Amino acid sequence: MNWSFVIANAITLACIYGTLAIGISLTWSSLGLINMAYGFIFALSGYGAWLASQHIGPYTPVVMMAGILTGVLGGVFVNALAFIPIHDKPNYQLRGLIATLAISLVGNQVLLWSFGPRAKSLPQLFGAGSVNILGVVMTADKIGASISAVVLLTLVLMWMRSSRRGLEIRAMMMNPHAASIVGIGVRQTSFSVMALTGGLAGLASVLLAQTYYVAPFSGITPMVKGLSIALMGGLGSVPGAVIGAVILGTNEAFTSTLLGGQYVLITQFLLIILILLIRPRGIAGILDKAREA
Amino acid sequence: MSRTWIDPLSGFEPEKAPREVATNDYLSPQTTWNETTRFKPKMYKVGRLNFFYKWPGHGGHLWSRTRYWPTRRRVLNIGGTYNQKTMRREKTILDKRPIWWTIAFAAFLLMPFAVPGDLWNTVMTAAAVFGIYAAVNLCWMLIIGTAGIYSLASYAVVGAAAYGATYIAILTGIPWWMLPLAGAAIGLVFGVIIALPAMRLDGFYYALLTLGVVELGRVYVIQSRVFGSATGGLYGAPSYLPDDLSQQDQLLYGYYASLLVMVAALFLYRFVNGKRLGRVLRMAPEKKEAFAEACGVDYRRARVSVFLLSSTAIGAIGGFYASHFGGASPNLFSFDTLLLALAMLVIGGIGRSEGAVAGTAIVVFIDRVLIDWGPLRFVLIGLIMLLVVLFLRDGLFGIKPQFRAWRDKKKSERRATRAEKGGEMLPEEATETENKDEIYYRRFDKMQRDFIKRLVTNEIIEEHRSRPLGQHSEALDRLLIYFRRQGQVDKYAILVTEEFKAYRIVALSGHRGTAPRVVEDKVYLNPNEAYHALFLRRVQDLLET
């Protein structure tokens, strides 16, 4: 039993899953859309990063930027297709969910078509060294992944707190109708939200590429994980998503060490079911009543 | 504009100078009529029954009253009315769905004999799959549409039941007809497990949770050695077909058997959705549960019972699936299966049995018959799904109501853009009015008002102010006659509070026993003043219509 390994894994996984979950959570709370095409954006930005590393060069900033930019593009694309046409139509939430599902169905097939079923691997972003912090041995890759995830997430959250556009997004989260009365354009804001969450997916994709590789269907498992974290934290709540990510990351690291990798999903869903049975709106779902689900 | 009018009554008193009053130029009462008839507006078609075939006859015949067991429904819902123009009795088929279902069943039955030979095997395999999937989708539609529980775990239940039944069959060697029973039991157990969180979670939380359950099942089945992680599925369940059949006959019988399963599922759908449980649940749609609860509807219980009933049925279909395919494969748990199944529901339209069947037919056809297309067929399915979701509110079978709602909306908007008719009936209103005299009366009244309005000038008002009673000029007389002719409801009158000292204006109620109401606080000191104030009020009301 190597506790340091477990802890290091838990931290890394929590950071990356947290990024995904916050992306999903933000989309839901500000646009009322459960973005099931998130896995597609994830896979797409993996391919974007891979193309960049092939054609421009395997430099860390290039690969990361390429991944994030592709994610942004993917988010904008999904928004233009699944949000803009139906956001003011009846039964929008269910239709939006199904539209994003359809996009992910088509998109994954297109990826399969154009890149083939073989998984691609990205270059190691943060070198191969390892550091010993307080007796915990962390590989450079994990440290890099955690730090970049935490830094970017903090930047995003600070921006959400303080800027005018952040206020715009938060206002739209609370009451879309009132937001338009104040002068916030729902369609414009939706593009910035989806670009932001798409970028987060791209970031997570680049960071997770060492574990999941880049494959046409590689996005589904991370998306299900991100969804379950967002769900557990309470859809629409950023602190809830962070707490959820920490809990699930810890669980995953512990289960894979103690019981074996195949039981991860089982313990994870049992945990989620348990938490949701106690708190039906997730961990933080009770704290803020941002949007009536 | 103005000319003088000499009071003809002045002739009785020749000693005095004749009374002269400034008044309007003569305006023929024919003017508005001429103007109205000169103006030829574009005529729009109105009414919406052009395309309904009207059957002749009285409709009291027994054949329309035949009811079929065990419901008290008629075979065809036929409504009879009297045609207002011809005063003949007419009949309309109000609900044509039974006819379409009959045609569809005939087509299903005859389908094997119409398929070209080189495609026969592919199509018949696909058709059997269609029957089973349609049955599952119908039960799932009960959960999503009727009960309003967004469960995505239906195919996971099918998978669990199929795996369980196969496993039991391999262990104990039970005959094929036990498989659906075993599957039903497993489905019930699974239903109970999945229904537990549904009591507390709502909407999307539950959908995502069940998505997790599906993923859980998939990972478990893929990794479990008992369930054939090595062979890619668990096989060895007994088939319901005799062994000595040729391959063609096997396919044919398999198709009819799965069609039978679909018909059974249709009956289940009809009995749950169309009877008490369905009605109860339709009273408690999502977000209106509190209202239903306040009406005494125990919607939770109804939802859970529908859920358990459907889960049991889905389990039984899972058992049949195992028997049909000889086992189960982990494919049932995959995300793709879920997506395709969801596409089937969505394309047809959620909440309709015909939607489930038609959607399944479309998706299974693309998925299983057009195999040569490769991954392109998923793209096609995805695109259809996307287009349906983006443009249709309720799937393919919702096109008609959606189109009608759109047309009605457009119609009313167009009506709003046309000129205001000033009290005249608009064409749409006119078609729905029983008393057609009313239309012509309103048209006449409008024209008359248009004419009368032109007579109101400062001269006329001045003339009335100087002498409210007595002989008036022609224009003022017309005005006053029009006012006098109005109905009693809300007609202005003068209330004498004290003779020659205090008068007030009231409005008559028009109903015997109901006192007039006071319309203003002002007290007039002499009757002429009051007459004129009343006149001004009427003029103002006239100008405002």
Add this chain to the structure above:
Amino acid sequence: MTVQSERREVLHVDGLSAGWGPMRVIHDLDLNVYAGERVGLVGLNGHGKSTLFLAIAGLSGWQRGSILLDGHEVGRTRSQGPGRYTHLVVRHGLALMPQGDEIFNGLTVEEHLDSGAFTPRAWKERGERKKRILKIFPPLEALMKTPVGRLSGGERRMVSLGRGLMADASLFLVDEPSLGLAPKIGKSVIAALMAVELGGSAMVIAEQNVGLLEGRVDRMIGMHAGKLKGEASVASPLSSKGLGA
């Protein structure tokens, strides 16, 4: 009439019809509002006051006819997508204070007032503007950091009105400011609205309770069955339009 037409028109509505689905609520309505004016729009429940406001903001179900806001055409023939152009209308200088407040439950009072100052210029001046609002609604001072969801009805109304007043608006539309409030609080809210310095902008207040507005606004317009009925200015309350008095 002649005096008024020399002044700048803030709002010019011409032949506006609006409604929801098959229902037509506003019938061919014309309305002019001039700079520096406070107009009271009175009428019973369901006669189209709110729909008129929503139509000006582009939030009604559908609408036809021209609406000039400060010289910009903001009304267009529109048959769907309520709210799709509202933010553009707001950027032309409209502040709508809707019925039922429409507040953002999770934001604090301060963030709320900030969100009202959404146009770039107002955003820069928002500190100053907040001070001005606090002068009009002093009770808000102590509540600046409280989430709006926890406020009482009267306080919420103040926040909602304050948010509207933060904007760079040339036209303030106030929908039923006294609705659902205790009479005393309703009166104080109206008094606060009367205290707002309009400058070059104008304010239209819709009310059911004529008594609250009587004698306090420059003009009163009645609304009946989707049309304007009778107009009385404070100077000569009973002189009527059609009779050229």
